[in-house]
Amino acid sequence: MQKLKQFDEWNEIKKNTHLRNNIVGYKEREIFWIKLGKNIGSEEFGKGNSFQRPVIIIKKLTKDLFFGVPLTSKLKNGSYFYTFEYKDKKGEMHKNTAMMLQLRAFDRKRLMGRIGTISKKDFENITDVIRELFIPLIWVGLPVGEMYSRIIHIKIKNVNKRL
Numbered sequence: 001m002q003k004l005k006q007f008d009e010w011n012e013i014k015k016n017t018h019l020r021n022n023i024v025g026y027k028e029r030e031i032f033w034i035k036l037g038k039n040i041g042s043e044e045f046g047k048g049n050s051f052q053r054p055v056i057i058i059k060k061l062t063k064d065l066f067f068g069v070p071l072t073s074k075l076k077n078g079s080y081f082y083t084f085e086y087k088d089k090k091g092e093m094h095k096n097t098a099m100m101l102q103l104r105a106f107d108r109k110r111l112m113g114r115i116g117t118i119s120k121k122d123f124e125n126i127t128d129v130i131r132e133l134f135i136p137l138i139w140v141g142l143p144v145g146e147m148y149s150r151i152i153h154i155k156i157k158n159v160n161k162r163l
Contacts, residue, residue: 017109024111026066029123030057031086033112036070055106056098056118058127068106069126071096082129084122088115100129 017035026032036053047053055068073096075083080101085093094116118126 020109022109022111024108024114026057026060026108026111026114028057028060029118029120031055031071031115031118032057033115034068034106034110035112036110050112052112054096054115056123056126058103058130061105064108066106066108067103069098069100069130070102071098073097080129080133082122082126084118084126086116086118086122098126100126100133103130103133 014035014037024032031054033052034055035050036055054071056071057066058069059067061067073094075095076097076099077083081097081099083095083097085095087093
């Protein structure tokens with residue numbers, strides 16, 4: 001029953017967050033505390049009274065929307081995790097694990113405060129893992145035109161099978 005109460009608490013915070021006129025600027029590679037919320041099943045969720053979690057800005061899509069990857073202080077290993085260190089604004093070092101399987105789009109209204117910035121090398125490693133999630137290894141190295149041609153061929157072949 002406590003978990004259901006957390007959904008109600010998050011819903012109130014989410015309504016207030018939606019009404020905010022957040023003018024926080026952000027850039028790729030920056031790490032922010034964001035209001036992630038109380039989510040369902042295996043989706044990552046925030047902690048504390050504001051349901052917050054640190055997130056790396058992966059790709060700025062618009063002035064209001066970005067792709068981000070949630071972080072955890074529990075160090076994890078595996079194909080879809082990447083552990084790294086960064087300095088916060090006070091100069092203190094922190095070790096976190098990026099959870100690439102939790103990549104998603106966020107609105108900047110969720111941003112709470114900038115924590116730090118990930119190194120260029122670690123950022124490149126994380127984006128490489130993300131690329132591998134979405135682009136099968138058989139396509140790597142192909143010219144873009146040929147990649148699209150093969151994808152279209154596969155889709156047409158699958159449609160013909162259904163007919």
